[in-house]
Amino acid sequence: MSAAACDLGHLDLVHLDWREGAAWLTLDRPGRGNALVPELLAALRARIAEARQAGAGALVLTGRGRAFSAGGDVARFAALADDRDALVGWSREIVGALNAAILDLLAFPMPVIAALNGPVTGGSAGLMLAADMVVMSEAAFLQPYYAKMGFAPDGGWTALLPARIGTARALEVQYLNQRLTAADCLRLGLASETCPPAELEARVRVRLSTLAGMDPGTLAVTRANVWSEEHLAAVAKALQRELDGFLALIARPQTRERMRTFLAPLAAGEGRR
Template sequence: MSYVETENRDGVLWLWLNRPERHNALVPALVADLRSAVALAAEQAPPALVLAARGRSFSTGGDVAGFLENSGSVEALKAYSEQLVGGLHTVILDLLAFPAPVLAAINGPLTGGATGLMLAADLVAMAEDAFVQPYYSEVGFGPDGGWTALLPDRIGTAKALQIQYRNERIGATEALVLGLATCICPPEELESQIRSWTNEIAKGYAQTHRATREKVWDDQRRAEVRSRLDQEKTRFLELVTRPETLEGMRDFKKERA
């Protein structure tokens, strides 16, 4: 069973995160499936790519249970974290380099590093009851997925720091004001909103959309993002094996058991 389903809707490719029983929490296998799906989608050159998710959540970020299951040794935990965070960052960079507009349908909670999938999208439709939240300071992780590499450029350094220091929850309305969401709508209208955008996009020249995206996310800009993501990963690997982080993970899991 794949953790990512690909659906072709009139030429537009929808990639569905498919681990709903765990709120689409990220594990290396899911990230690997997503990377493969994005690569295959790029080869097909669709007019647009849509990121969506099965279940009630878009994604709750890295699965804390997965980290704990691999915490038997420092080496094992670092290797697991490298797979997960490194793989996620590769997916984000692949999305930034995708040769067509990337859209995201945020149907529910979006937390931790999975937020990078939204940050890599061009147009974001967000359900009225969805939210974004970092949670790093609740566990002891270093930020990943672009919380320091991409978010400050989107909403300003001070606001990005405020949200992370205070572990603030960004509701859909605030996400719209901040420019993280393009629009908000009732959950049942999320897919129709995305379809209206993909229909508009399909009316334009694909070569123009591609040229626009390539100039916005040119080699230099993506190299800068890559460097920042590498710094996030390095810091994540430094913090994840600390005793206080392991304690934070256990407490976090216990509170949600």
């Protein structure tokens, strides 16, 4: 689903607020942990385009509720597991839309800040990795879950993360499904700073205030030089490899069983309520 296909109802999944010349985008699907679905990603792309068209001096991306984003909606994948064509089609749509959103963020002309209010899991890491600065609540963490689920990594776990923390460390995190706390992310350079949850917005505002005193032309040229057409093309190629790998693994019987095992405790919990 393209950004152009996003109707007004879907736009409610990502809110756009203006504060001191900066565009604040808030993922708003808290009942599902802001899990990524085509409608949310279409809304995100539309909001990014809106902020760009309006000449935002900076872009801030955050989430509503306890999680920044739980990544792909495993329940939606599992519901399609017995229909291979539907599952592969859905997977192509969701991962393709995520890749497009990541590239939209990387191509944004002004600084991008991720304000991580809570956990970042699975493909939603790409929204964090596309940011120039990351302010992270002490309640947040980063975790892949791919090897646990039998999915192939998406969202830049192989396309972007190794360049940030080193190849061996990036592989270890994914092989062992390691949880990186906010403190771990700060130590590894994935977070610019960490703070108590109640201070997250204030800390971001300090950074925006500093940016507002800088020359906007310099900021724009600096970001454009880093995320040049050549660099973006290389990232797009790597993200396409992630999509290809995801499609190769998603319909396997063992992946279906891993999804069911993962979801069983959640279903049991719902039954007890």
